[in-house]
Each structure stands twice: as structure tokens, then as C-alpha cells.
Amino acid sequence: MAKIEFQHVYKSFGSTKVVEDLNLTLEDGKFNVLVGPSGCGKTTLLRMIAGIGPATSGQILLDGQDISNIPPGKRGVAMVFQSYAIYPMMTVRQNIEFGLKNNRVPKAERERRISEVAKVVGLEPYLERKPSQLSGGQRQRVALARAMVKEPKVFLMDEPLSNLDAKLRAAMRSELVQLHKQLQTTFVYVTHDQVEAMAMGDCIILMDQGKVMQQADPETIYGDPDNIFAAQFIGTPPTNILTMGSEGFKLGFRPEAVSLSGSPLPNKIFTRRAVITTREMLGAETLYKLHLEDGQEVMARLGDSSLAVGDVLQLQVEEESIYFFDAKGDRVRKDVAQDYLALLERVQRSNES
Numbered sequence: 001m002a003k004i005e006f007q008h009v010y011k012s013f014g015s016t017k018v019v020e021d022l023n024l025t026l027e028d029g030k031f032n033v034l035v036g037p038s039g040c041g042k043t044t045l046l047r048m049i050a051g052i053g054p055a056t057s058g059q060i061l062l063d064g065q066d067i068s069n070i071p072p073g074k075r076g077v078a079m080v081f082q083s084y085a086i087y088p089m090m091t092v093r094q095n096i097e098f099g100l101k102n103n104r105v106p107k108a109e110r111e112r113r114i115s116e117v118a119k120v121v122g123l124e125p126y127l128e129r130k131p132s133q134l135s136g137g138q139r140q141r142v143a144l145a146r147a148m149v150k151e152p153k154v155f156l157m158d159e160p161l162s163n164l165d166a167k168l169r170a171a172m173r174s175e176l177v178q179l180h181k182q183l184q185t186t187f188v189y190v191t192h193d194q195v196e197a198m199a200m201g202d203c204i205i206l207m208d209q210g211k212v213m214q215q216a217d218p219e220t221i222y223g224d225p226d227n228i229f230a231a232q233f234i235g236t237p238p239t240n241i242l243t244m245g246s247e248g249f250k251l252g253f254r255p256e257a258v259s260l261s262g263s264p265l266p267n268k269i270f271t272r273r274a275v276i277t278t279r280e281m282l283g284a285e286t287l288y289k290l291h292l293e294d295g296q297e298v299m300a301r302l303g304d305s306s307l308a309v310g311d312v313l314q315l316q317v318e319e320e321s322i323y324f325f326d327a328k329g330d331r332v333r334k335d336v337a338q339d340y341l342a343l344l345e346r347v348q349r350s351n352e353s
């Protein structure tokens, strides 16, 4: 069990500033997912927690205690890397046992822990095999077992599934979620895949260029984005963002919030004439690209597959599905009533003209 806190953390590599004044709390026992584009600093954050790439300045606390001066092996954290290095000459058992031997854990205790962990990750039948005799997913489990057997307070995982094919990846995702339920320890899981983040995390930390853009549960990050970056990073296709007027305000709505119909519907706040320019059948849903009269483009994701390229329709969105953003890309929420209402009025007026 452990809570992790970053307080005014800075990290530079030479003159390159990767993280500046980061303040972030990862709650105890949660499945935390760090997600963001390549190079945003995810691995850097994990390495700081693990103690293998210290912060340039600031504090990192583990359960309220500053860990800056605690060596990596004594922090109670275990890390599983993207390219998990398991020793090819050792059996599965020896691979799992290795770290325990190094830490002088007595033999009886080692055996107890190995059989417990092997059971949890489903490696019992394979303990005497060499890694070359295992599938990719089984090897991945060896790497996990090696971390688990240390009984850490915190699990750090850096894209641990990226070497697996799509099917195995999906299976391992749910195994990891299951594992977290069983262990109830703090997980910090890194991925650049927003689908994986949404599927696995109970707390998502969305990062861009060393900054936390939003920290929330999956429902909130999807339905109530703090900024344009969050609205567009989470969800496929991304949230539509349209310009409105000259002050830099923007309006956003998800492709799945769009209604298309032959004539205007009641209760829709945003209405535009639009022509379908592409149509992509996804199965249960169909993706349409539409061209508005002012030249802007909109994606729509609908259950209705009967529309065709060239159809001219009313594109509409209701008020609850509209997000407003200021010139900096930050959300203008309803609780800033004056600005919000002014923007809403502007949208309504734009329908009539």
C-alpha cells in the first residue's frame, strides 16, 4: 500500500527540460495509468519513482516520506519494463527466484512466494521450462512474476504489453486488471494507447510535454475534458473542434454526439447544413466525414449506416454534448456562467444566420 506524491518536481537532461514544477498525487491502491504521446515524459516519471533516474529538484514522497535518499532496492517498488529482460539460461523458477536470492530471502520463504506467485499468474506448469520454451504471453508473465515475488508496495509498469500481438494483449490487459483487484496495491501503468488507458485504469493521468493535462477516472476524462488536448487525445475519432468567431473561442463535440437528419430537430443547440464527403462502415457503427458550408469538417459516428456520400443533411448537436474552449484551449465550463451563456447565445445566433 502506498501513495505517491510529486511536489514541485523538475527534471532536465542537460539543457532539455522534460518536467517543470510537476505536482501530482497517485492514490494508494489505485490502478493509475500514465498516458500521453511519445516523448511526453511517462518513462521519466516512472524512473523517478523507481529511483533509477532521480529528479533534478523537488520531492517525491512515498506514503508521506521523501524517498530521494532511499536506494532503488529499498523503496518497495518493482518495475516491469517494455523490453522485459528475462534470463534465457535460467528456468522460469530460477528467473523468479533470482531477485529473492539477491536479497537473501531464506529458501523456505522463497519457495512459498514462488509457488504463490506462479499460481496467480498461471505459470505453475511451466516453472521448470526455459524462456525459449514459452510463448510471448508466458514470458511476459515471468517478468510480472519476478516483480510480484518481491511483494512491492508499488508496481511500476512501462508499456509491458507492447511486444504482444493484439489478442494476447487484450487477454493480458484483463489479467492485469484482475491481478490488481487481487493484490490491491498501487499500480502505475504507462501506455501511449488511450484505448488501453481507458480499459484498464481507474485513475488516468493524461500527460503532454511533461505536464499533467487532466487526472480523472475514465468516465470523467471522456465526458468532461478539461481542455482541447484531453478532448482530442481520448476517444476515436477525436472530438470535433470548430472555430467560432475571432476571439479564439472554440466549440467541441464528439463524433458520437452528432445527429444527422433531413430537417431540423427540436432541442438541438448547434445546427448546420452539411454534406457527407466520406463514409466508413465499422460494423455496428458508421463513420461519416461531413463538410460544413463555412469550410470546416466534422466527423460523425452513427448507428445509422443508410446515409451516402453526397447526401445533404442537417448536422445537429444538443447543448449537453457541446464543450466550449478558450483561446488557450482550456475548457469554459458552465460554472463560469457569464462566459458560458455568452458562448451559448453566440452558437444559437449562428444557427439563424
Ligand SMILES: Nc1ncnc2c1ncn2[C@@H]1O[C@H](COP(=O)(O)OP(=O)(O)OP(=O)(O)O)[C@@H](O)[C@H]1O
Residues within 6 Å of the ligand: 013, 016, 018, 036, 037, 038, 039, 040, 041, 042, 043, 044, 045, 192
Ligand atoms: N537520457 C536522456 N537524455 C536526454 N533526453 C532524454 C533522456 N531520456 C529521455 N529524454 C527526453 O525526455 C523526454 C521524455 O522522455 P520519456 O522517455 O520519458 O518519454 P515517454 O513519454 O516515455 O515516451 P515513449 O512513449 O516514446 O516511451 C523526451 O523528449 C526524451 O527525448
Ligand SMILES: [Mg+2]
Residues within 6 Å of the ligand: 042, 043, 044, 158
Ligand atoms: Mg517511455
